[in-house]
Amino acid sequence: DVHMELDTITYNAAVSACEKVGAWVQVLQLLATMVDSRIQRTTITYNAAVSSCEKGRQWVRALQLLHEMADTCVAKGTITYNA
Numbered sequence: 806d807v808h809m810e811l812d813t814i815t816y817n818a819a820v821s822a823c824e825k826v827g828a829w830v831q832v833l834q835l836l837a838t839m840v841d842s843r844i845q846r847t848t849i850t851y852n853a854a855v856s857s858c859e860k861g862r863q864w865v866r867a868l869q870l871l872h873e874m875a876d877t878c879v880a881k882g883t884i885t886y887n888a
Contacts, residue, residue, distance in 0.1 A: 813845050817853070824853040829861035836870075848880050 816839050823831045832854050839846055851874050858867035874881055 811842070811844070813839075813847060813850070816844055817847065817849050820850055820853045820857075824857035824860070827857065827860045829857040829863055829866075832857040833866070846877065846879060848874075848882055851879055852882075 816835055820832050820835050823829075823835065836846065836850070836854055838844075839850070851870055855867045855870050858864070858870065871881070
């Protein structure tokens, strides 16, 4: 029986993998799970999420994520704005 602890790094890897294949719905589900599980979201998490929404043409949701970053005091960087 293998037990794997889910943490920010694990979720970031999953979010990034989903972003690469354009699975924006799954990215948003992962973010919601992170919130529910009180797992810290980072700039890396949000960069991949914003990029995923952009690829899925979910502009409003991408903007909501940018606002959420500000609300949760997650720093935005050049990658965030280019996503």
